[in-house]
Amino acid sequence: MTKLKFLPLCFAFIGLISCKTSQLKNLPAPETGMFKVSILYPAGEGKTFDMDYYEKSHMPMMAGFLGKNLKFYEIDKGISGRTSKDPAPFVAIGYFYCYDTAEYNKAVQQNITAILADIKKYTNIQPTIQISEIRQLSLNNPK
């Protein structure tokens, strides 16, 4: 009977251990070996980009199309080039972190009409697209 008193404590520690070990899987965090689709929008004269629409409408729509294969997506806004005096080469970059690139391509093809129509709503820029493998993630000096 005495041992039953330790059950809540055991559960709490099991919870703590599984929390620590499951962290990466349940967070918008990359994992080595995953694939990343990068959609890069080059800056230039006469180029327009509606970040608000991209964040609130286009990317959530894409996430819906991509489904379970998409772990998370990220949106970067270009600030500058190498130094603050240099213009940013890309206005914005969107990233889809996926488990399977063939599944990614299949989902895009299935929804290609809607996707192409939607792109016109926020930009006149033809994006550069890259599929990469995440080779390495290295934590430096944790705070």
Add this chain to the structure above:
Amino acid sequence: MTKLKFLPLCFAFIGLISCKTSQLKNLPAPETGMFKVSILYPAGEGKTFDMDYYEKSHMPMMAGFLGKNLKFYEIDKGISGRTSKDPAPFVAIGYFYCYDTAEYNKAVQQNITAILADIKKYTNIQPTIQISEIRQLSLNNPK
């Protein structure tokens, strides 16, 4: 005296709660509002890139120069363009996830001679450099 029995349980739950809330800070995971320096190496005829040296030597050296301002770095290897038939626009991309871009630039300037000499050891490609703000990270369908 009875209440003392609950102390280990309290500590375990406090540990669990703080584990959950501190996850992003102690992982190689991006956080919105952070800055990201992207070093993109465009592919092309006659371009060479030694990924092994880049991973094992150059990036760890850069991490040493950047210090506490660098949360983590990431290395992507280009696999393809939009479809598997298209060549990857970039051979490799390195990312530094930093808290402060002015500090990043200062550290690079202080070590610029060593950095430029080291780049020649792994590539003949002139990289494109972008500083971006991470606007959004959205977890999709966690597993």
